[in-house]
Amino acid sequence: MSRDDAVRASRALAAAGQGDMVWGHVAVRDPGGRGIWIKAPGWGLEEVEPGDVQLVSFDAEVVEGDGTPHKECHIHLEILRARPELNCSVHTHARSAVAFAALDVPLLPVSHEATIFGGADAPRFTTTGGLVCTPALGRDLAACLGDAPAALMPKHGLVAAGETVPEAVMHAVLLDRACEVQLAAMAAGPIRTYSDADEAAAKRAQCWPRSQLEAGWEYLTRK
Structure with a gap:
């Protein structure tokens, strides 16, 4: 885990369409325990260099x-402090996630992507819709995320995390894509068909083992 991992992760998120000019960021735990590697303010995800x-x-x-x-x-800092097993966290202003969170409806396992939650709804951080700019707010967000792969931040964006850099990036990508699919379905009419809890849990195991998350990550880094 290093400076270079933070660069690759930033660029992968940009390739997935999660850039928002100079806003949004990904952090990688320093292997020596000194803190996190994160892009400096003022740079777009697609621009980041070491x-x-x-x-x-x-x-x-x-x-x-x-x-x-x-x-x-x-x-x-607070997500990685709360969960020592995690090595990467992501925060972006992914457009579909922001739009979907505004509807205040459950995220359903309509598609493969939404089954990362195993049939459960995505957690929602509601303490503030503003910037998470204090340790106390960071701790609230970490508690909201819990052991979920990602969470919605209504009026703001999303947060995701993983034991590896590919996992964290792909959890962010999958949440945004799940929101995009459900938004499209809801725009066409009432949602009538989606996986039940058992099927969603099975699909999570089938579709999103670490090997498949890494395959998606490699695709994004090639882009």
């Missing part, structure tokens, strides 16, 4: 790199 990445400590101080840390570094 020199644009900072090492930010768990006290939210820049250890390596230039400039001040991102205002929302607390998203990643």
